[in-house]
Amino acid sequence: MTVEAxxxxxxxxxxxMTPFLRMDRIPHVWCPGCGIGTVVxxxxxxxxxxxxxxxxxxxxxGIGCAGRTAGYLKLDGFHTAHGRAxxxxxxxxxxxxxxxxxxxxxxxxxxxxxxxHFIHAARRNLDLLVVLINNFTYGxxxxxxxxTTPLSARSSTMPFGNFxxxxxxxxxxxxxxxxxxxxxxxxxxRRLTWSIEExxxxxxFRFIEVVAPCPVLYLRLNKLxxxxxxxxxxxxxxxxxxxxxxxDAAIDFQGKILCGVFVDEERPTYQELMDEHYGNVLxxxxxxxxxxxxxxxGG
Amino acid sequence: xxxxxxxxxxxxxVRPPHGxxxxxxxxxxxxxxxxxxxxxxxxxxxxxxxxxxYHPPEVVKSGVCMACNLCETICPEFAIFTTTxxxxxxxxxxxxxxxxxxxx
Numbered sequence: 001m002t003v004e005a006x007x008x009x010x011x012x013x014x015x016x017m018t019p020f021l022r023m024d025r026i027p028h029v030w031c032p033g034c035g036i037g038t039v040v041x042x043x044x045x046x047x048x049x050x051x052x053x054x055x056x057x058x059x060x061x062g063i064g065c066a067g068r069t070a071g072y073l074k075l076d077g078f079h080t081a082h083g084r085a086x087x088x089x090x091x092x093x094x095x096x097x098x099x100x101x102x103x104x105x106x107x108x109x110x111x112x113x114x115x116x117h118f119i120h121a122a123r124r125n126l127d128l129l130v131v132l133i134n135n136f137t138y139g140x141x142x143x144x145x146x147x148t149t150p151l152s153a154r155s156s157t158m159p160f161g162n163f164x165x166x167x168x169x170x171x172x173x174x175x176x177x178x179x180x181x182x183x184x185x186x187x188x189x190r191r192l193t194w195s196i197e198e199x200x201x202x203x204x205f206r207f208i209e210v211v212a213p214c215p216v217l218y219l220r221l222n223k224l225x226x227x228x229x230x231x232x233x234x235x236x237x238x239x240x241x242x243x244x245x246x247x248d249a250a251i252d253f254q255g256k257i258l259c260g261v262f263v264d265e266e267r268p269t270y271q272e273l274m275d276e277h278y279g280n281v282l283x284x285x286x287x288x289x290x291x292x293x294x295x296x297x298g299g
Numbered sequence: 300x301x302x303x304x305x306x307x308x309x310x311x312x313v314r315p316p317h318g319x320x321x322x323x324x325x326x327x328x329x330x331x332x333x334x335x336x337x338x339x340x341x342x343x344x345x346x347x348x349x350x351x352x353y354h355p356p357e358v359v360k361s362g363v364c365m366a367c368n369l370c371e372t373i374c375p376e377f378a379i380f381t382t383t384x385x386x387x388x389x390x391x392x393x394x395x396x397x398x399x400x401x402x403x
Contacts, residue, residue: 013321013382026377032329032330037374037377041371042372187373228330228331
């Protein structure tokens with residue numbers, strides 16, 4: 001049964017993702033079995049369920065496979081320089097505080113090249129939602145060793161196995177001060193959607209890591225099969241433990257993947273602290289940024 | 300064995316949703332996620348090729364889909380979705396309890 005075989009349906013029913021996608025760019029470039037499309041779908045459903053005005057949502061992404069999401073989503077999207085998605089989003093949020101600024105990008109982009117920006121955005125508690133798609137490698141450039149490649153996993157620059165200790169991303173974000181930290185895999189579609197929806201309601205630096213398969217590089221170089229075999233591995237080895245210590249969330253090669261919402265607390269955001277501090281120090285001389293921005297226009 | 304299944308207390312009031320799977324075959328890249336994780340095993344990989352040369356899924360059990368939307372959510376290619384059909388069959392399709400000594 002295909003839509004082509006049912007022209008009456010094809011005309012009246014469209015895919016529910018159509019309002020969220022730039023359909024002239026579909027089909028996308030992601031490989032068969034890649035998990036990024038699933039994450040984009042979950043992100044769009046979370047936006048739909050949360051009922052946010054889509055004109056006030058912007059997506060910022062960096063370079064890499066996951067960096068393409070900003071181009072496919074029919075939202076205000078920005079495709080920035082490698083690793084600089086968070087600095088760009090910082091400026092966007094401070095200049096237009098009314099916007100819901102989200103960062104969708106990969107592990108190599110956000111914690112490899114842009115690791116410094118990541119920890120400092122978490123430390124300052126900037127009001128951003130960061131969805132990090134972790135495929136354990138630099139996918140677009142050919143499977144080089146990344147900051148999250150597990151110990152002993154092979155990559156194209158470590159053909160005899162990786163000996164560098166990888167980042168434990170929830171622990172990194174939590175210890176840098178992020179008030180919302182979660183991890184899911186691309187198999188946990190319902191929980192991921194719910195988690196993004198919950199994070200959209202929170203304030204501050206919200207960090208969600210999504211472990212996703214990279215069948216063409218990470219899985220092929222490690223002889224782990226295709227995307228669906230990886231999804232079976234997530235099914236067998238993912239353990240959901242909400243509120244667990246993020247220090248326990250390190251991922252070993254083919255080991256357990258600890259999932260869940262690890263941190264969910266409240267902390268004053270960067271803008272709130274700035275407004276409060278300058279309000280105290282400068283008094284009426286301090287003019288906070290208006291919600292719709294506009295201080296840069298010649299007013 | 301089906302006679303030993305538990306029958307929900309509200310089975311006479313609640314109508315289970317009934318869905319229809321729609322597949323945009325030419326968008327599919329044959330990753331098999333929908334086939335693997337469909338809770339009702341509605342789908343199977345087709346032997347036909349689509350325009351790109353992949354095998355898309357096809358519906359092998361009609362009338363079983365419950366419109367849970369898992370295939371739609373897990374599909375990385377936005378190539379499959381479900382619609383709830385208006386004429387849902389009543390819950391009478393569920394097996395009735397036949398345990399002895401228990402009123403039906």
